[in-house]
Amino acid sequence: MRAAIAVIAEAGYLKASFSRIAKHAGLSSTGMISYHFAGKDDLLAACVTEIEEITGAFMQPRIDAAVGHVAQLRAFVEANVELVGEHATELRALIDLVKNAGSRSDAVDGRLALFEEHFRTGQAAGVFGAFDVRITALALTTGLDAVVATAAANPPEPAELTRIGRELADLYVRATAPGSAGGTA
Amino acid sequence: MRAAIAVIAEAGYLKASFSRIAKHAGLSSTGMISYHFAGKDDLLAACVTEIEEITGAFMQPRIDAAVGHVAQLRAFVEANVELVGEHATELRALIDLVKNAGSRSDAVDGRLALFEEHFRTGQAAGVFGAFDVRITALALTTGLDAVVATAAANPPEPAELTRIGRELADLYVRATAPGSAGGTA
Amino acid sequence: MRAAIAVIAEAGYLKASFSRIAKHAGLSSTGMISYHFAGKDDLLAACVTEIEEITGAFMQPRIDAAVGHVAQLRAFVEANVELVGEHATELRALIDLVKNAGSRSDAVDGRLALFEEHFRTGQAAGVFGAFDVRITALALTTGLDAVVATAAANPPEPAELTRIGRELADLYVRATAPGSAGGTA
């Protein structure tokens, strides 16, 4: 399964065939994969779960440590970007998996809903502007993914990573801030 | 080639095989496709070009009509979202193609560079904040794509489309505006 | 498709894989079979149809030439056995296909129904005894198949074939004749 993740990260979802995974795992045939997993979907779902545990273990504490809706948004973004420093491979795989989801996308929908809810309660608390939460959540989560994916493609140094995270967080904080924004001109 | 676009939009990049495209085009064999196009990459590249001409014809005038960096940013976003009303199929195909680009992505890189340059000159003119142009361009273009893709998946009414475009443009204008940005809290 | 029939006849239904059929047909890969037929079931159904046309062309005239229910029963049995002389391969294949039917068995059910109906009208005409038509039809058709299959396995000389047909027809005529039947001792 580590092999599957590695192959997806390196060769991409499309090329992640059982053959390639088996070879990468040092197996002589694809039979063993079918033996351990009910099918390709099963394997991929297992990968998603595994990776999410890893990323969750990294990100959750940092998010919980933040106080207030804005700080938590910032923490989420920064933690996600910093994650590239420690789990670039897993992130590359995860993003590719999520992109070609089709069905296995409980995760992605979950995060979207989480953002929406976060924005909604933040708006009620007056710390976010009066934007459409669905559209905003969608745009910002996918934008975040793209930045993470790009960073994970060839990971920069930690300092640069921190800078990217802060830049993006700034961007998102600005975008969601209340105040005198967005007249038609 | 219209058939190819239709198939990609309906069945997705992954399932867009020559057989399926041929059937959709009323051809009884895949031979003709190989005859007209050098290979699969060639066909897909041609599709991208074709679609871009269509979208360009729609968007370019609206962008050109806008005056000033901010208004042009807004025009780009709104035009792109409104495009869903007239070319949902093409947009679905294009976004799927771009997602699974790999190589054919001159287009995507082009748009990214365009955004970066737009931000840079806007910053020089003092109408945008001092953000990192690369990160911002990346996050905003992909976020835009996601919103467009979601809208194109099952297109809403024109009025709703206009609203979505304005919401997203507002978000992006806020995100790129100069001023009192992103303190750590 | 002739290859498929030949392989089924020689190697049996179980071993009739696409590989074997392709090799026997002089094809270099199994792809062509999947190209011409929607699936294995499709191929096998086509074989059944093909064989039934062949056997029908041989048997039907002889059955039609017979007058009366008893003579027609005899004609059917004898024609079926004589068929071995000219189409042993096809018969072997057909019987193997029918044995492992599962679904494709319109044919087998058809013949069974035909026998039942023939017995029923014959009983009404008073030329057959008062036996249960379903049980009788079932037992006699499968018995016929077994004799044909055995003969087809290594076909005897025409004269012997004729003898076998007459013997079996005699047996069936006796079995279905009206009169002093089956006391418990």
Add this chain to the structure above:
Amino acid sequence: MRAAIAVIAEAGYLKASFSRIAKHAGLSSTGMISYHFAGKDDLLAACVTEIEEITGAFMQPRIDAAVGHVAQLRAFVEANVELVGEHATELRALIDLVKNAGSRSDAVDGRLALFEEHFRTGQAAGVFGAFDVRITALALTTGLDAVVATAAANPPEPAELTRIGRELADLYVRATAPGSAGGTA
């Protein structure tokens, strides 16, 4: 081994893989099956033997109780059909095994030889007609199998079972009776 019989009866010979049998037996691996049996043929042969002991225990006494060749033929047929009431599963499996015999068919050949010999001695005793014993034995045994198989597929009530047995026995007694049968018309 009981598991093997059950699986063959339910899923059919074709689908009776070691995996399925192991699962049905509550084993977590197929290893144990290969450990206990030399191979698949060995397992299947063992199943045949096992089932034949069961059926023999039921049928033999009833056959022995009958006096005279005709009565014994009747007893065999009726006992075999009645067996469905008590061992439908085993019968389904046995018939499937015998159908796809290939090699393991000592049993089936044995029964055939037994019938032939029974007919021969009966003919010598003058209680059977002058038919060809081989052809007759073949047709009647397979016909019997088909009726049993159909009954075993979804077993009817005991009374109906008795009726079927008697009907079939009547048929066979008639078919083998001596006398003025089978002129060419």
Add this chain to the structure above:
DNA sequence: AATGAATGAGGGTTCATTCAT
């Protein structure tokens, strides 16, 4: 007696591509 992992072969199917017609 039982497990779990591994193997190697074979299964049917789909694909992009080629080519004579």
Add this chain to the structure above:
DNA sequence: CATGAATGAACCCTCATTCAT
């Protein structure tokens, strides 16, 4: 411009068998 047949590779999956533990 179009067809239809053919190729060779890759795909996911199932199988019987083996073996260390």
